[in-house]
Amino acid sequence: MCGIVGFTGNGQAAPIILEGLSKLEYRGYDSAGIAVRDGASDIEIVKAKGKLKALFDKTNQGQSLSGSCGIGHTRWATHGEPSEENAHPHNSDDCCVVAVHNGIIENYQELKEKLLKKDYSFYSATDTEVAVKLIDYYYKKYFGNPIDAINRAMVRIRGSYALAVMFKDYPDEIFVARKDSPMILGLENGDAYFASDVPAILKYTRKVYYIGNLEIGRLQKGKITFFNIDGDEIEKELTEINWDTQAAEKAGFEHFMIKEIHEQPKAVEDTINSLVSGARINLSASSLTDEEIAAISQIYIVACGSAYHVGIAAQYVIEDLARIPVRVELASEFRYRRPLLDKDGLVIVISQSGETADSLAALREAKSIGIKTLAIVNVVGSSIAREADKVLYTLAGPEIAVATTKAYSAQLIACYVLAIQLAMVRKEIDEKYYKNLINELMTLPDKIRKILEDKERIQWFATKFSAAKDIFFIGRGIDYAISLEGSLKMKEISYIHSEAYAAGELKHGTISLIEDGTLVIGVLTQQELYEKTISNMVEVKSRGAYLMGLTNYGNYNIEDTADFVSYIPKTDKHFTTSLAVVPLQLMGYYVSVARGLDVDKPRNLAKSVTVE
Helix, strand or coil: CCEEEEEECCCCHHHHHHHHHHCCHHHCCCEEEEEEECCCCCCEEEEEECCHHHHHHHCCCCCCCCCCEEEEEEECCCCCCCCCCCCCCEECCCCCEEEEEEEEECCHHHHHHHHHHCCCCCCCCCHHHHHHHHHHHHHHHCCCCHHHHHHHHHHHCCEEEEEEEEECCCCCCEEEEEEECCCEEEEECCEEEEECCHHHCCCCCCEEEECCCCEEEEEECCEEEEECCCCCEECCCCEECCCCHHHHCCCCCCCHHHHHHHCHHHHHHHHHHHHEECCEECCHHHCCCHHHHHHCCCEEEEECHHHHHHHHHHHHHHHHHHCCCEEEEEHHHHHHHCCCCCCCCEEEEEECCCCCHHHHHHHHHHHHHCCEEEEEECCCCCHHHHHCCEEEECCCCCCCCCCCCHHHHHHHHHHHHHHHHHHHHCCCCCHHHHHHHHHHHHHHHHHHHHHHCCHHHHHHHHHHCCCCCEEEEEECCHHHHHHHHHHHHHHHHHCCEEEEEEHHHHHHCHHHHCCCCCEEEEEECCHHHHHHHHHHHHHHHCCCCEEEEEEECCCHHHHHCCCEEEEECCCCHHHHHHHHHHHHHHHHHHHHHHCCCCCCCCCCCCCCCCCC
16 A cells, blocks of 8 residues: 655656656555655655656656655555645645655544644644654754654654655755555665665666664665664665566556466466475475474464465365364454464464565564464565564565465465475375375466466456346355455456355355346365255256356366356366466456456555555
């Protein structure tokens, strides 16, 4: 949510900042703004409501703003409606302090009341303006020391933030601070950059710093200095980003989502190869030992959105293979219900960005209780990756579309590998089955490619039902987990009401929603549950439903029941989610395209939910 970008260096700042903001559009926003200065001149601020194009137009693609130091922002409205007045950057009354902010300041009303008593006035309804004027207050009270002013403000502010601040008295410098909201800083050839996410600066540098919680950074031309909350200078390690620059571009595809759907075979293959070597699973990079695996009493999987659906699929796989009890928790609920956790348990937190606010909070809750934690994340150096006891990295590369596809598939692979290793170490499977499972894992990338070759049939069917009002997904066991993800893909990018139900629950109320022509998608990849789900499909068909079936090659008798069938290659029953989810991703994508919607940036949604 929200995006921030900044630059100070030898070039013109505005075009660099605007281009960086365009790379962060996937995060979701409703207004945008930029502040630039040329040496000791006044800071110039330009804002625009709506899409980033409006800001491009107001600044002549950034050419009308001269200066080599600046900050920019795309705003997701929280406090105050979308408007130019509420858009960032915000400034103090005399423009001595100008700042942008990603996050939420929980005690902004309390701070605002105190500042009003100090003769400050407010022109917006935002919490960010309060933070700016609080910094301004301390800056003037304590004789113009930016680090001291920001430190004192950080102590007073409750909530989450990635702040970037320009001070009138410090030309060519930007000060940044972070608590719980993502931020990355980069250096290259005398230029310094910061942003919410890697794609914004990847074109310019691969040398980056990950700023920690309650730390401050000072950006000068060709130099970045870090300080702790006490104002003491600290050292940070420079990291090299190994992402391919083209991975953050569309590469000829119409949308990022369809490009990322096609990148799934590689994401799956790369993740497998990072965790399997010599036909054996190797978790040494995660530092999770066989001794620790053997001692696990219970597993708690904590996640949000699609990552939560990965967790539900993983629950079936881990419990069946490793015979360890697994509980799957919504991260947003986990810490508020005072969870009862076994001290010998393992909390697994799944997050693509590694910055998901609720998941990060759940991780910290688990650590405060003293439970061992394992993160499955896609972004090296992210908050969740740094704070978890153990880490399994997925190798999906940058994912730009709001609706996750390849990151979801890579997370599934990490869970499969973990389940197989848990089962082997705990002697729940023998060597032969262990090898068979690994061999089957290796076949998944090619099987996904085979499914993608048949995408035109899915496109035809999706176009046929693009005007649907309701779509229901049903399945049993792992197929229910697949249905949950298929339904989410459909609703988040097509805006069609869709729901997923455990097929056996239809008669407990849901079947009353079926009307003539209602599309029901039945997922049938688990052979032992196939006939039961067929029976459920017959029940809804007799009440007027139009049926789509999703099953394995060989189950051709389904065509006697379903009106349209999509087939996936056969695989081990534990791995079917990796294959069955692909037609459902394509279905959601093509319905959205047929409806003329913004596939990559659906309304009201953001890629990374970094605030509660």
